[in-house]
Amino acid sequence: MSTRTLIAPGRLARPGGKAAYRIVLGLVLLLFTLVFLGPLYWLASSGLKDAQEVIQTPPTLVPGSFTPGNYTRAWEVMDLATLLLNTLYYAFGALAFQLVLDVAAAYSLSKLRPVLGKAVLGMMLATLMIPATVLVVPQYLTVLDVPIVERNLLNSPWAIWLPSVTNAFNIFLLKRFFDSIPGELLHAASIDGAGPLRTLWSIVLPISRPILGVVSIFAVVGVWKDFLWPMLTLPDPTKQTLNVGIYSLSNGVPVNILIAALTIASLPTLVVFLLFQRNIMSGLTAGGLKG
Structure with a gap:
């Protein structure tokens, strides 16, 4: 050919x-x-x-x-070590919640086939059409006084973790990958006595490493690059993320020191992409075709 x-x-x-x-x-x-x-x-x-x-x-x-x-001075003047640790804490916390809840949602929509599952998926995907800035005010009011529990989540990691849990795009990616897993494989596991949770843990997750890697990178980068939401919900300077902390401390700092700090802040995500770019591309294309 x-x-x-x-x-x-x-x-x-x-x-x-x-x-x-x-x-x-x-x-x-x-x-x-x-x-x-x-x-x-x-x-x-x-x-x-x-x-x-x-x-x-x-x-x-x-x-x-x-x-x-300039880079050494930026690290010391901008207190980048503290800001970096804060950002890593928020990013990997959001990653843990997304892997647990998004995988469970995608698996149930793909393999368990709940009642009105297609309608639920359609409503999830419809939220992608809503601009993120439209949701800032209702999300902030919710975080300011969480219904039922009546808790103020400002200056707490929950203000970052909870809004990032239900990511419709990641759920869609995971569902598409789970759809490509042969049903015969899961049926054989059920014949051997494996329940839905055991099938998910022992069979689905081990062969889903490419897409799990992509979702993990998206989750970490999503928290890493976010600016508006952490600025609103983390006013305490000791608890701010890297982007917000650099912005807060930028007044009175020479421009070359500020640029050096921005360079340091951008390095982790660039390194992650360069190391895992093949995994990202393979994970995005995985599940696109069945067979």
């Missing part, structure tokens, strides 16, 4: 065809590389400049005043 390509093999075989193809491909790749990596380079290089060089016009591509001590 011949492989379909953008350019016909006959044109590539013409004199100069392969050379022209490689030149165009190289230029396109170079353009996209500059578009995506340019802002990251500017961020990292500006953290190595002094305050005067950062704001000068036109900007310099290569730092003329190479001062790597």
